[in-house]
Amino acid sequence: MSPLQFQPLISQPTPEFWSALTALKLDKLRLDDSIIPLHAWVDEGREVANTNRMTGQVDDNVGVDGSVFLPASAFEDSGKQLPVTSTVMHGLFKNYNTIEQFRSPQEKKQVFDSVVQQMVASFDDDQPLLNTFILFAFADLKKYSYHYWFAFPAFVAKPSWQLDSDFTQAPAQDVEEIRQLIAERGVSATGLTSVLLFKGPPGSRSSAPLSKASTFFAGVPAAERLLAFHDPSSLPNNPGWPLRNILFYLQTHHSVLNVAVICLRQGDTSRFGRLSAQAAAPSEGKPQAVGWERDGSGKLASRVANLGPMLNPTRLAEQAVDLNLKLMRWRILPDLDLDRIASTKCLLLGAGTLGCYVARALMGWGIRTITFVDSARVSYSNPARQPLFQFEDCLNGGKPKAECAAQRLKEVFPSINATGHSMMIPMPGHPIGQGSEEETAGMVAKLEDLIREHDAVFLLMDSRESRWLPTVMGATLNKIVINAALGFDSYLVMRHGAGPLDSQTKRLGCYFCNDIVAPADSLTDRTLDQMCTVTRPGVAPIAAASAVELLVSLVQHPLGGFGFLLRAFNDTGFLEGLTGLDKLYAEAEAVLDNVDWEEDSDDGGL
C-alpha cells in the first residue's frame, strides 16, 4: 500500500495553435479579451527512454506526454480525425491585451476557482466535467513570442487514494476487450467521461458511463470493479492527471472506495493496478484543487513560446507586414478592406525618384503586385534620391532601372510580386524614325497589355508628353490612373477620370483635360537644369506618399473609383464593338443606385 501519485499533464501547444491564435487575435478578437471556450485533446502515453518534451520539438499526432492543444475551430474541423485513443478536454482561454495584465495574478486565481466550482457543480450531471484546463496568454505579435500559462484543475482527495501494490502490465486480452467495448459505445464529443466503468468476468464484461457508478457498481465486489481511461502518462507507477479527478468524483460523489484500473496506453504498455481509499472527509466549503503548470525549471510560472526562429522567414515577413495594417482595424478603421488594397495590381510608369517612393509606400500598404516600366539605367545621381537603388547598381553603365527596382523590392520583401520592363513609352512630339514603326507599334501593344493587366496605373515619368499615351489607354481601359509630377518646391498629385460612361454621368478629367497646351516635345533643346528634375529632395517623398494614399482611399470606395465597376464592361465586349451599350449602362446605373453615398462620406477619413 502506497499513496497514489499522478503524472501531471504537460502542455504542448503546437506552432499551428499559435498561428491560429495570431489570426484569431488579429482578425477577430482584436482588443476583445473576453474568456472564450477552447478545446484540446490528450492522447495516450507510452513508456519511452527519452521523452522529447524538453527539446521543444512537437510531434502533432503522438503527444508523448499526452497533451496537444488545438483551438476550438481547429478542433471542430479536425475532431473526427482524432485518434480513438485520445480524450477531449474542455478549456477556457483568455488572451490578454498587455503583458502587464497577463502578469497580474488576481484574475487568474478567480478564473481557476470558478472552473473548480463549475466542475463540482457538474458532479450531478450525466457527463460530469472532470477533464478541464485553463489557458492564459499574451501574444506579442510583433516578436512572435507568446507568453502563456496553463492550469489543469485537479481535486485534492482527502484522504488520498492508495495503490494496493505496484502497477503491472495490463493483460493483453483485458485491454483488447475494453478497447472493443469503448469502440462499441463510440467516442462522444465529451470524450473521456462517457465510457469508463466495467464489470463482469473477463471476456464478457459490461460497461457503463462514469456517472452511473453508484448503481452500476452496486453490489459488485471490489475485485470485479474495473475502471479504464486513456492515460497520457508514460511512467510505470504513476497514472496520468485525468485519473485524479475521476477518483475524486467516485470517492466523493459515488462513495466508490475500491476499484481496479487499467491505464490505457499505446502499444503494449497499458498498466493495471488496484486502488483503494477511505470515505471522503466531510467537505468544508469548496474542495481543494491544484493544477497550475510549472515552467521548464519547475517553478510555478508562465512559459514563453518564441516562434520567431521556427517560422519560415519569408512567411514571417508577410505576417509582420500585415500586422501593422491589421492593427488599423482594431480601433481606427474597423471596416478597412485590406484585401481589396492588397489585391490591387499597380503599374508604375517610371522607376525614378517618384517610382521608388511610390513602390515603397504601396508595399507599406500591403500591395503585392508592383510592375515597373522604365527605359533608363541606374546612374550615379540616382541612389541618393531614389530609395530602391544602391551604389553598386550604377557600376558598369548601370543596371536597367525597371528590373533593378523590382529586384530590390524583392530584397526588401520577398513575397512581393514585382517585375520590371525596360521599355520606352512612345510620346507625341517625338517623331518615329523611318524603320522604327514596327518597333514603336510593339511598344504601344506592350504598354496596352500591361495597363490591361493592372488595376491602377501611376504616371511617374519625368516628362509631360510621356504621360499622354498611358493616360489615353488608362481612360479607354477604365483603369485607375494616378498622376504625380514634381516642381522645385511644388508637386501635382491627381486622379484621372475613368473611361466613357454616358455623358450625363459625372466624369473627372485628366492631366491633359486640365491644360490648354497639347503634349509636345519638352525634352529637346533643354538645358541641363531643365533636363534634370531640379527639386527639393523632400518634395518627391511627399508627392509619392500622397499619390499612394489617394489610391488607397479610392479603392475603399464602394465602386473602387468606377474603374473596378467598368472593368466588368470590358469583359462583356464593351470595347470591342460597343454593342449592348444600353444594357451595360443599365447595369452601371443599378450599381450606382445601390451605393449608400451617405455612408461612404463617413467612412473614417479614408
Add this chain to the structure above:
Amino acid sequence: MSPLQFQPLISQPTPEFWSALTALKLDKLRLDDSIIPLHAWVDEGREVANTNRMTGQVDDNVGVDGSVFLPASAFEDSGKQLPVTSTVMHGLFKNYNTIEQFRSPQEKKQVFDSVVQQMVASFDDDQPLLNTFILFAFADLKKYSYHYWFAFPAFVAKPSWQLDSDFTQAPAQDVEEIRQLIAERGVSATGLTSVLLFKGPPGSRSSAPLSKASTFFAGVPAAERLLAFHDPSSLPNNPGWPLRNILFYLQTHHSVLNVAVICLRQGDTSRFGRLSAQAAAPSEGKPQAVGWERDGSGKLASRVANLGPMLNPTRLAEQAVDLNLKLMRWRILPDLDLDRIASTKCLLLGAGTLGCYVARALMGWGIRTITFVDSARVSYSNPARQPLFQFEDCLNGGKPKAECAAQRLKEVFPSINATGHSMMIPMPGHPIGQGSEEETAGMVAKLEDLIREHDAVFLLMDSRESRWLPTVMGATLNKIVINAALGFDSYLVMRHGAGPLDSQTKRLGCYFCNDIVAPADSLTDRTLDQMCTVTRPGVAPIAAASAVELLVSLVQHPLGGFGFLLRAFNDTGFLEGLTGLDKLYAEAEAVLDNVDWEEDSDDGGL
C-alpha cells in the same frame, strides 16, 4: 621638290580638363554660354612606332601628338611649370547649354571666320596670332559625356610651299645652339611667336622674333636663313600644323620665300629641311583657311568624350549627387548655400520609419554626416516601411538597427559619413533599476557627447518620453532640434527653440513646452495597436521629408537658427560655469543686430 604637307593637330583634352569644365559650368558659368578665352599648350612630338592616340589613353606630360588642353584658370596656375619645349595656344571656347545648339553648324562657322579675321588683323602686330584654336562643347553632366569639336585655323598658302628635298635629322649642335638661344630669350606668355628666326654661321647665330622677318632676313642669303619651332608632329617628312601659319605669314606679310627649318622635336628626332615658295598671289578678300578637326573615323564631325567609365565610381557618385543640388543655383536659388547644408552634422535619434526616411532626404540634400541612435534590432515588419532595411537584415534575430541603417546608407552612397550607436535613451517614467545607475549615467553621458558633436538633432523615436532628455540636452547645448511624430493620418513636425539667451530675446518653445502633460511612461500596459505605430504608410515619408526641409531652410538663415551662433558660446565655456555671460549676450546681440531681417524674409522661399 615636292609640296609640303603638314601633320594636323590632334586634340587630346585630358580628364582634368573635363573635370575643370564641369566645375566651371556647374559653379560659375551655369546657363551662361558666352564665348570665353581658353589656353592650351602643344608639346614637341617624337617619332614613335605606335602612337597611343587611338586608345583614348592620354599621358599628361608627353602629348605624343603634341596637344593637351587646359582651361584658362588651370593654365595660369600651372603655366610656369610648362616644359620649355611647349608652345602656348590661344583659343576661344563656347560651351553650349543644349545638344541641339551644339549640333547647329551656323554659329560655329561664324566663330571660325571671325578668328581667321582676327589672325589676319594681327599680322601687323609685334606678336602675330598664328597659333589659335576654337573649342565648341556640350557637357552632358548627367552622363559625364562631353561632346566637342576643335578647330585649328590654318591658312591655305597660294601658291603652296615646297620641300626642296626630304627632311633629314637636324644636326645635334644646331639643335643645341637654337635651344640655347630660345632659352636666353625666355618663354613669353605668348609662347611660339617670340623667338623663331635665326641667321649667321653655326655656333654664332643670332635670333629674332617672327615679326621682324623682313628686316632680320634682309640681305641674308636663303641658305643662311633659319626658322625653328616646337614641332608637335611625329612624322619624318611632315612638319606639324603650326608651321603652316608661320610660313603663310612669312610668305604674305614679309615676302620671305626661302627658308631652312628646324622642326624641334623630343630627344634626337628633330628634323631639318629647306623650304621655298613663290610670291603670294594677290589676296582676294579674306584668305582661305581650314582646320576643323576630324573625328576618329576621319569625318568632319564632333567627338564625344565619355568619362564615366574612367572616373572613380565613388567620386562619380559624389559629383552626381552634388549635380542635382548645384542645378538649383542656376536659376531658382542662386544664393543657396549648399556647403552649409552639406556640413551640417545630423544626429538621428531613432532608426525606424522616420529615421530611415529622414536619412534618405538628408542624403538627397547632400548632407554628409548622419549618425543613428537606436536600441532595437531589425524586425520582420520593418523593411516594408523603413526604407533602409532589407529582408536579410531581419534574419537570426535581426541586425542592430542603428548600425545596420548606417551600413545601408553607405551602400547607397559610399562617401557618406554614417555611423550607428545601439543605445537606449533614458526616459522619465521608467525607473532606473538598482544596480543600473552607472549604466544609465553612461548612456546620459554618451547621449550628451553625441548631441555635442552634431549640429542638428532629429527626434524620431516611437514614444513621447524618450524625446525628453535629448530635448533638454539640445536646448542646453544650443543645437537645432527637429521633432517629428506620427499619428494615424496626422503628423507633427516642429523645430524646437534653442537654448538660453536673455529673457527679452524671442524664444521658441519645444515639444514639452507646448503640452500640459509631463513626460511619463507611455509604453507600459499598452495593447499591441498602441505599442506599434498604427499609421497610414504614407504619413511617415511626408513627415520625414517635411522635417528635413525645415532643417534645410533653417540652416539657410543667417544665424542658422540661433544654434550656430550659440555654439560659439559653448566654446568659451558658457556651459561649464556660466561665466562671462554679459559679454556673450553682447556678442549675440551684435550678431542679431547685423542681420538684415528684411532680406532674409525674401530669400526665395527657403
